[in-house]
Structures are given as C-alpha cells and as structure tokens.
Amino acid sequence: MPNSSRCWSRAAIRKTKSNRQKASGTGTDFAAHLEAWYERERRDLPWRSTEDPYRILVSEVMLQQTRAQTVIPYYLRFLDRFPDARALAEAREADVLTLWSGLGYYARARNLQRAARAVVAAGAFPRDYDRIRELPGVGPYTAAAVASIAFGAPHAVVDGNVLRVISRVQDDAGDIQSPRTRARFQQIADGWLEGRRPGLFNQAMMELGATVCLPRGPRCTVCPVETFCQAHQTGRQHELPVKGGKRVADRIHVQVMIAVRNGSVLLRRRSAAETLMAGFWELPAPGDLPGCRSSRVIGSFRHSITHHHYTITVLEGAVPAVPLGFHWRRINRLAGVPLTTITRKALGLMASAPGAERAVATHGRKHG
DNA sequence: AATTCGGGGGA
C-alpha cells in the first residue's frame, strides 16, 4: 500500500471505495446475486402472494418489531375479517383491538384503522412515498416498504435486518442506534437499489438478514453474497453490528383478583384517557375493591413489558358490591373482548384450576 | 436525542 494512502481522510477513502464499486459494477453484482438467491430460497409468507397495497400495509404494520412467524396467524385472521380498507374503516375499534390482542404495540391497531379511514376518504390508496408516509402509524420504513413492494417506487427499506447486513458487508462499526449511522446506511442501501426492482431488492435484503445474516451465528457458509462481505473477509462478522445504549429492567410485584358470580367475572375497561392500552379490559387489584374478601391464592406468573418486569399474584375473591367503573362480563363471551395479556394469562390460570400448580409451572417458576 | 410501547422466541 502506498505511503500516501495514510494521509487520506475517512471520507476520501469511503468515496474512493464507492467509486471503485460503481466503476466495476460491484454494487450491481451484489444485488444480482442477492436477488437470484432470494427468488430461489425465499420463504412462502402469506403477504408475498398479493400486490394489494392495503394488504401489504397491514402486513408491514404487523411486522413492526414483530417476527414473521408470530404475525402469520394474526395476519390471516385480520384480513379474513377486514378484507379491504373500507371494512377496516367501518369496523368498531373494539373488534379491531380484539383481533390484535396478544400482538402488542396496540397503537399500531388504532393507527392502522385511522389509515384505512384516510384511504377511504381519499378515494384511493396513495401511490407515492411522501403521501404513504403521511398515513398514521407509517414511518420511513413502512412507507418505503409499501411504496416499493406495492408500487415499485425506488426507496430502500432500512430495518433491523438491513442495518445488520450493511454493517457487515461494509465492515462498518458505526453505532446503529445513532441517526448518523442510519443516514449513512440509508444512502448505501439506496445506492445498491439503483437500477434494480425495488420491491424485490428490499425483500431480498430483509430475507437475508432474517434467515442467513443472523444477529448471533451468521450462516456465512450458505450466504449468497459472502464474497462481497468485508466483515467476513476480516473475520469480524460476529462483532457487528455495534449497538449502544443498554437499560436495566425494574421489578414490579402486583396482585389481581378474580371475582366470579353467576358465570361472570368482574372487569374494568381502561378509559380512553389512559396512555397505556386504552380500551382494553383488565382484572381489578384488591385495592380497587373496598370490602372485598380474598379466599385463596390461585397462583402467580411473570410478565415482561419492555423494561418492566412484573410478577403477578392471582387471588380468588368475592365483592359485596360492584365498585364504580367495574362491570360483570360473561366468561363464555370473553373471546369477543379485548383483554390485556396479564388478564388473559390470569384467567387462563383460573381456567386450568385445580391444575393451577401445573399452569404456573409452565411459566417456569412458582411465586408466593 | 432519548423514551416508550408488548409480546414471543431463541441461545
């Protein structure tokens, strides 16, 4: 290597690399190899057999921070019930939330319905990135995904998979949490996408990250673009991507009470004003019920929400009167009610009684 | 720029 190269700035080196790739067609070769692999090996997922922008949007929203295998049954049920934007726009919010219950990030469901209403009001699904981006719950990733997959618009998606693939292919140790690194990776992805079929290239990048370029244990031996990967050449693929910012989870102990009378259970509907899981139904805490009697502990289980780590103890009890804000709900009709996951788990504990001990054991440990 | 939102699955 010439001595003069030591005087080059990082930017100059990067620019030279980029020029070399463009001149030799390396970026194009990379994309061609990747796409050929994708068309050969791609998983057969339900949202890959449609070009309906509404269905693409539903899938992309469900896939936000959620694994494909988890999404599949929710996606099928949701589209069976709401086959087009109009059906979703005209639905009751409680019905939408019920189908979403268990999938998490419930603001996604509300925003998706608002988006459907906007599409109906506009008379047609928006076709370009900027107007898709204006739909509620649609950020840079989802707008790029829908615009490229449904309409062939040239916008590269940059999700967790793509960040990981690019960090390794470029051997780039930038913190993928930082906006600067993300902007850099976005430009790289947009460059690779140039001249390709956008929807195909984007899905191929994500598929590579999801099935080959794994967070731990990347499967380089079966990777279709191994020869293009600079981290593989330097053996540093296991150290990438670099991700900063770690948080500590706090532990919280709570009690919930199951009060049953004449086939109904006492529940409270979280008000629309509550930030967290508004509109969902939940069990009372003993403190909510003046004069309640608790006869026994049914069991306990754990539940984690982001960095909050809950231990829930479930009590069986009776109430002298129905407190303000609570209602008796028929137990055999709870399938149509949006329940919080903690409530669903707690009721499941009761349902399996007297095998409650076994139900607790399936969650790993027993408390109380 | 930092936080928050859920739940599940794999190592």
Next chain:
DNA sequence: TCCCCAGAATT
C-alpha cells in the same frame, strides 16, 4: 436471562 424482532410517535 438477555437479546432481537420487516419501527413509530412523543417528549
């Protein structure tokens, strides 16, 4: 137990 997942909105 920890990390990650086809992110977005809010502060």
